[in-house]
Amino acid sequence: ETFKYSAWTPPPAPNNRLGTVPMFEKITAETAGTENEMTFENFMGGQVFNAFTTLAGLRDGVVDGGILVPGYNSAELKTHTTMGELQALAKEGYAAAGAGTETLLLNCPECLEEYGAQNVMPMGVYATAPYHLMCNFDLTSMDQLQGKRSAEGNPMFNRWAASLGMSRQGLPPNEFQQALARGTVDCVFAPKDWLVAFSLADVVKTVVDDVSHGVFPAVVMMGVNKGTWDGMTPGRKEIFAREIPQAIMNVVDGYYLDEVKGKDLALANGAKFISLGDGFAQAWADFQASERTEVIAAAEARGATGAAAAVDANIALLAEWEAIVEDVGKDPVLLAARLHERVFATLVD
Amino acid sequence: MSNLAIGFSGFLAIVALIGLRVPVGLALLIVAFFGISIVTSPGIAFSLVRVVPFDFVANWDLSAIPMFLLMGAIAHRSGMTSSLFDVARLWLSGLPGGLAVATNFACAGFSSASGSSLATTMAVGRIAIPEMRKYKYDDGLACGIVACGGTLGVLIPPSIILVIYGIFAEVSVAKLFIAGIIPGLLTAGIYTAQIIIRCKLDPSLAPPVDEKPTWAERFAALAEIWPLPLLILAVIGGIYSGIATPTEAGALGAFLALLIALAQRRMTLAIFREAARESIVATAAVFFVAVGAVLLTRFMAFSGVPMYLASLVADFGVSHLAIILTIMVIYLILGMFLDPLGMMLLTLPVFLPLLIAADMDLIWFGILMVKFIEIGLITPPVGLNVYAVKLMQPEIPLQKIFRGAVWFLLSEVLIVGLLIVFPIITLWLPSVM
Amino acid sequence: MMYRVFRRALDAAISAAMAVAEIAMALMMLHVVLQIAMRGIFRISIDSVPEIVAFYYMAGMIFLSFAYVTREDGHISASLFTDMLPRRANELLQGLIFVVLAIGMGLFAWETLHEAIRMTRIGEFHQGASINLPKWPTRWFAPIGCGLMALSALVLALDKIVGRPVGMTPSAVTHAAKG
Ligand code: NA
Numbered sequence: 002e003t004f005k006y007s008a009w010t011p012p013p014a015p016n017n018r019l020g021t022v023p024m025f026e027k028i029t030a031e032t033a034g035t036e037n038e039m040t041f042e043n044f045m046g047g048q049v050f051n052a053f054t055t056l057a058g059l060r061d062g063v064v065d066g067g068i069l070v071p072g073y074n075s076a077e078l079k080t081h082t083t084m085g086e087l088q089a090l091a092k093e094g095y096a097a098a099g100a101g102t103e104t105l106l107l108n109c110p111e112c113l114e115e116y117g118a119q120n121v122m123p124m125g126v127y128a129t130a131p132y133h134l135m136c137n138f139d140l141t142s143m144d145q146l147q148g149k150r151s152a153e154g155n156p157m158f159n160r161w162a163a164s165l166g167m168s169r170q171g172l173p174p175n176e177f178q179q180a181l182a183r184g185t186v187d188c189v190f191a192p193k194d195w196l197v198a199f200s201l202a203d204v205v206k207t208v209v210d211d212v213s214h215g216v217f218p219a220v221v222m223m224g225v226n227k228g229t230w231d232g233m234t235p236g237r238k239e240i241f242a243r244e245i246p247q248a249i250m251n252v253v254d255g256y257y258l259d260e261v262k263g264k265d266l267a268l269a270n271g272a273k274f275i276s277l278g279d280g281f282a283q284a285w286a287d288f289q290a291s292e293r294t295e296v297i298a299a300a301e302a303r304g305a306t307g308a309a310a311a312v313d314a315n316i317a318l319l320a321e322w323e324a325i326v327e328d329v330g331k332d333p334v335l336l337a338a339r340l341h342e343r344v345f346a347t348l349v350d
Numbered sequence: 351m352s353n354l355a356i357g358f359s360g361f362l363a364i365v366a367l368i369g370l371r372v373p374v375g376l377a378l379l380i381v382a383f384f385g386i387s388i389v390t391s392p393g394i395a396f397s398l399v400r401v402v403p404f405d406f407v408a409n410w411d412l413s414a415i416p417m418f419l420l421m422g423a424i425a426h427r428s429g430m431t432s433s434l435f436d437v438a439r440l441w442l443s444g445l446p447g448g449l450a451v452a453t454n455f456a457c458a459g460f461s462s463a464s465g466s467s468l469a470t471t472m473a474v475g476r477i478a479i480p481e482m483r484k485y486k487y488d489d490g491l492a493c494g495i496v497a498c499g500g501t502l503g504v505l506i507p508p509s510i511i512l513v514i515y516g517i518f519a520e521v522s523v524a525k526l527f528i529a530g531i532i533p534g535l536l537t538a539g540i541y542t543a544q545i546i547i548r549c550k551l552d553p554s555l556a557p558p559v560d561e562k563p564t565w566a567e568r569f570a571a572l573a574e575i576w577p578l579p580l581l582i583l584a585v586i587g588g589i590y591s592g593i594a595t596p597t598e599a600g601a602l603g604a605f606l607a608l609l610i611a612l613a614q615r616r617m618t619l620a621i622f623r624e625a626a627r628e629s630i631v632a633t634a635a636v637f638f639v640a641v642g643a644v645l646l647t648r649f650m651a652f653s654g655v656p657m658y659l660a661s662l663v664a665d666f667g668v669s670h671l672a673i674i675l676t677i678m679v680i681y682l683i684l685g686m687f688l689d690p691l692g693m694m695l696l697t698l699p700v701f702l703p704l705l706i707a708a709d710m711d712l713i714w715f716g717i718l719m720v721k722f723i724e725i726g727l728i729t730p731p732v733g734l735n736v737y738a739v740k741l742m743q744p745e746i747p748l749q750k751i752f753r754g755a756v757w758f759l760l761s762e763v764l765i766v767g768l769l770i771v772f773p774i775i776t777l778w779l780p781s782v783m
Numbered sequence: 784m785m786y787r788v789f790r791r792a793l794d795a796a797i798s799a800a801m802a803v804a805e806i807a808m809a810l811m812m813l814h815v816v817l818q819i820a821m822r823g824i825f826r827i828s829i830d831s832v833p834e835i836v837a838f839y840y841m842a843g844m845i846f847l848s849f850a851y852v853t854r855e856d857g858h859i860s861a862s863l864f865t866d867m868l869p870r871r872a873n874e875l876l877q878g879l880i881f882v883v884l885a886i887g888m889g890l891f892a893w894e895t896l897h898e899a900i901r902m903t904r905i906g907e908f909h910q911g912a913s914i915n916l917p918k919w920p921t922r923w924f925a926p927i928g929c930g931l932m933a934l935s936a937l938v939l940a941l942d943k944i945v946g947r948p949v950g951m952t953p954s955a956v957t958h959a960a961k962g
């Protein structure tokens with residue numbers, strides 16, 4: 002039985018390169034000839050579904066597994082969309098992936114209900130690299146941002162850009178390079194790996210390096226069709242539950258590796274990585290403090306009435322996971338073991 | 351039958367259905383639907399029918415296509431282009447096939463405003479083909495140059511296809527854009543040479559002009575049509591100054607055309623409705639085919655065609671040249687049936703690792719790939735640019751347009767040959783900038 | 784008699800759908816230009832323009848014009864071999880193809896109708912920067928457009944198989960002939 006998987010991200014993206022591709026190879030090799038034999042068909046780069054249609058593809062069992070970002074299906078996944086909006090409070094990727102996964106699977110029954118209504122079982126989340134402000138001009142002080150145009154995706158940045166006196170354009174990331182090159186926008190909020198992945202290093206002159214605007218903490222690398230999951234032998238479920246936490250932490254690790262590559266390329270192209278000073282850091286800290294209320298209000302506006310409890314659980318778990326990362330270090334193997342022990346071991350009973 | 355054999359028999363079934371005069375979009379849908387049902391299950395085919403067409407049609411990037419078409423239709427129907435013919439006659443009198451040459455360069459120029467081939471073909475074709483026909487140009491030549499010149503839309507920046515390729519291959523979009531410029535101009539140049547030679551050898555293709563106009567006459571004629579170049583320069587300027595994104599440029603162009611026509615008191619609600627209706631019909635008819643092509647791509651994916659193609663490239667690809675030629679043949683065959691973007695998404699994930707392993711220059715390959723996949727827009731049986739021309743000129747038989755395009759396909763052989771043998775044509779400009 | 788009423792109603796529905804498509808096209812142009820102007824002059828951004836263009840204008844314009852395109856014989860097809868057939872055989876083949884087209888589009892309409900109902904129940908929306916843009920109403924363009932197209936193909940099939948326009952008043956026949 003072949004497990005069909007769909008990702009809209011291109012093959013070099015960390016979730017494919019360091020996540021599913023090696024994981025599928027490993028499982029195939031390990032289970033070959035055993036009763037739990039598994040093979041995979043990996044449709045990457047939007048061969049069959051894009052960001053909007055993957056959920057329907059999983060729902061109808063067109064594919065067995067797929068990558069999901071709840072914000073693209075925000076009506077179906079109202080509550081889990083809220084976890085994505087907590088970006089401002091998710092400071093770093095390893096802890097955000099751990100806390101996001103633990104919240105989703107153990108502390109947010111509404112989230113699981115929403116996925117269940119779509120016939121999907123989400124197997125945790127990974128987080129991206131931290132987002133930074135990047136501009137196509139020589140930025141030296143915060144005042145210069147007044148009246149500038151920015152582009153971003155997450156609604157949280159709409160609030161943040163507004164508080165900096167910037168207007169925002171809703172553009173997809175594949176239009177960022179051209180928009181910056183021609184001055185349609187002056188700045189974007191993006192993780193540093195996009196300097197390579199979306200060619201932002203072609204056009205970015207300044208990256209504000211001292212303050213990061215959080216990691217996007219809610220990418221479901223592996224949503225599984227419920228029928229597929231229920232039909233799996235306990236042995237296969239156990240293999241998934243063991244390998245997925247490792248893949249999650251490997252992907253987070255990969256984003257930090259790619260972040261370095263992005264910075265190197267931008268430096269080689271003459272970009273400056275600057276500090277905007279205490280005023281900017283203070284403005285960000287003030288903004289962070291207001292986000293819990295904002296996010297819960299947005300959740301209620303879209304009808305996710307039970308989101309407040311999940312938000313608070315996530316915030317508490319972020320602190321716990323930051324302590325764990327402090328404790329064991331940024332080691333994907335050790336962190337995956339903790340994630341397995343705290344969350345995934347309970348899935349297969 | 352293996353899945354793969356089912357996948358390839360799908361192509362034969364499409365040819366047979368189109369031969370029976372089944373609408374092309376329906377032929378693709380039938381084959382895709384039954385193909386997916388066989389290689390997976392009917393339930394999956396139904397699910398894709400439920401989800402994919404809406405998602406494909408409800409697309410922001412593609413909105414430039416109807417908007418540019420509307421721009422051309424407004425310009426034509428408001429009479430903005432009616433003196434174009436006089437101007438071309440006076441200015442291009444010494445040049446065999448002058449109007450076709452001018453159309454060719456209009457495509458190249460318009461490509462710097464449009465990121466899509468279809469949009470380029472539609473905007474230029476709506477204006478240029480009626481003028482060439484008025485002047486008794488051969489229908490095949492008039493339609494062929496527009497269908498083929500439109501493919502410059504993705505070679506000359508901006509380009510939707512090159513942006514997506516840049517993301518897949520992790521190479522600089524700026525470098526890809528710069529790399530496309532010389533191959534784009536080379537293409538326009540070789541097309542020009544071919545038009546002049548053919549028209550010289552066979553004057554019936556484009557009736558020559560025996561006038562010797564004075565410069566005063568020439569400029570006097572120009573005064574009549576100034577709004578049109580102004581319109582096109584405004585659209586290009588809008589993009590390069592960052593006022594509009596390439597996707598927004600279509601709407602900007604249509605709106606400016608409307609303003610000019612209003613200022614000239616040549617616009618009524620009835621004329622606008624006719625222009626809109628005409629643009630909608632052509633857009634919807636092209637999208638009906640494209641929806642079929644998109645579902646066919648899903649059928650190909652589920653049949654395991656991509657992995658099979660990768661194994662072909664790996665088997666034949668002992669040298670860079672062999673890899674390139676194998677990939678070219680694959681794209682020529684797939685391009686007969688699939689849309690360029692779908693074909694690229696289908697194949698790049700399996701081709702790129704092979705290219706990287708062979709240490710191939712990914713910028714050079716990107717430009718070659720654009721050439722290969724864009725040829726699919728003008729090859730039968732499913733050639734979207736040819737269809738676009740047909741929709742704008744319904745009285746010209748489809749076969750005639752395909753035949754007119756064949757001449758330019760022969761030029762493409764030369765152009766692609768040059769790009770393969772001399773990578774420096776592609777790589778010189780990005781290396782110095 | 785009933786059939787004649789049905790045909791008139793269908794014609795009216797197709798024309799009405801086409802009028803909505805024309806409005807969608809005009810709004811697409813104006814909305815994008817408004818966005819360009821607001822951004823360029825006042826540095827104000829209008830929320831979710833790409834999504835409104837995609838879901839409302841593009842989907843509305845294309846699906847709602849499908850039946851009109853069918854009625855006006857606007858679909859791409861190649862008459863390479865069929866021209867060699869006798870006229871009546873050719874007509875019957877065309878009739879058969881229109882029956883298949885009607886079945887195909889009926890299936891599209893049926894499937895997309897279920898998706899439209901599902902999304903309406905969910906209240907599907909797009910999460911914009913500061914608004915939640917309702918997306919579910921746009922899901923109805925597909926079943927309406929494809930359904931009208933199926934009916935239009937069915938009527939054309941009947942005309943071809945019988946060999947003349949059925950159930951139309953003379954003026955409607957000339958109108959149809961003029962396209
Ligand atoms: Na272009």
Ligand code: NA
Nearest residue numbers: 685686726732
């Ligand atoms: Na083709």
